[in-house]
Amino acid sequence: MSNVSLPPRTAAVIPAAGRGLRLGPGAPKALRTLNGTPMLVHAVRAMAASNAVSLVVVVAPPDDTPAVRTLLTDLALPDRTDVVVVPGGANRQESVRLGLEALPGDVSIVLVHDAARPLVPVDTVDAVIDAVRDGARAVVPALPLADTVKEVEPREGAEKGEPEPVVATPERARLRAVQTPQGFDRETLVRAHAATGGSDGDGATDCAGLVERLGGPVVVVPGHEEAFKVTRPLDLVLAEAVLARRRANDGF
Ligand code: CTP
Numbered sequence: 001m002s003n004v005s006l007p008p009r010t011a012a013v014i015p016a017a018g019r020g021l022r023l024g025p026g027a028p029k030a031l032r033t034l035n036g037t038p039m040l041v042h043a044v045r046a047m048a049a050s051n052a053v054s055l056v057v058v059v060a061p062p063d064d065t066p067a068v069r070t071l072l073t074d075l076a077l078p079d080r081t082d083v084v085v086v087p088g089g090a091n092r093q094e095s096v097r098l099g100l101e102a103l104p105g106d107v108s109i110v111l112v113h114d115a116a117r118p119l120v121p122v123d124t125v126d127a128v129i130d131a132v133r134d135g136a137r138a139v140v141p142a143l144p145l146a147d148t149v150k151e152v153e154p155r156e157g158a159e160k161g162e163p164e165p166v167v168a169t170p171e172r173a174r175l176r177a178v179q180t181p182q183g184f185d186r187e188t189l190v191r192a193h194a195a196t197g198g199s200d201g202d203g204a205t206d207c208a209g210l211v212e213r214l215g216g217p218v219v220v221v222p223g224h225e226e227a228f229k230v231t232r233p234l235d236l237v238l239a240e241a242v243l244a245r246r247r248a249n250d251g252f
Pocket residue numbers: 014015016017018019020021022023029030059088089090091092095096113114115116117229230231
């Protein structure tokens with residue numbers, strides 16, 4: 001344990017405590033299945049697939065914490081990987097903070113990965129870890145946008161069709177859609193969460209944003225199409241199609 005040549009210990013925190021309201025009625029999103037396997041199980045396996053990850057902290061829906069513990073205890077994972085389950089909070093930021101509190105002292109690199117991104121490839125996970133190991137304090141996988149994006153003045157009745165005035169059109173080539181896992185030097189992330197204090201409103205949707213608020217440098221590395229977030233019903237169809245393609249390609 002005192003071997004100084006060991007690489008810094010890396011843990012993944014998986015916020016999985018959301019309801020998944022945009023997915024429609026049903027179980028909490030992380031427990032919905034993709035080809036018969038809960039999304040959370042796919043996400044845990046995706047983190048454990050990296051040789052660098054030796055601990056996964058799952059932040060579960062509070063009411064389902066015992067069920068999640070049972071689910072993950074029965075899971076076959078590499079010997080190097082421990083799993084800890086803690087109950088989550090009212091928004092993502094709060095859930096991540098609760099996950100960070102469960103980290104043992106020897107962890108120095110932290111990934112934060114949405115349970116709702118169950119299919120992220122291991123190469124993306126490793127690329128994020130490598131960038132942190134190389135000295136970046138906050139690393140975000142991201143992709144260029146397909147759609148042009150407009151900033152609007154949000155209106156209450158927008159969902160019912162009330163037009164919203166356009167304020168600006170940012171230059172698309174300068175925009176990136178960010179994914180997870182986001183990787184951090186542990187101290188930087190803990191400091192960013194502490195500085196934000198209690199959760200305001202919905203809390204931050206992105207950990208790197210908290211580091212930016214502190215003025216800390218955040219860098220982007222290439223993300224992956226398959227790291228998309230399962231948010232709406234159509235995303236379930238896409239995720240199951242990706243799994244079917246993987247199975248056909250490599251028998252997984
Ligand atoms: N999350 C969490 N705790 C919360 C809210 C969200 O751990 N109180 C997690 C979700 O479980 C998800 C990730 O944050 O893995 C990204 O959030 P999102 O995709 O918005 O999921 P939900 O909040 O569950 O979905 P919705 O916003 O549609 O209700």
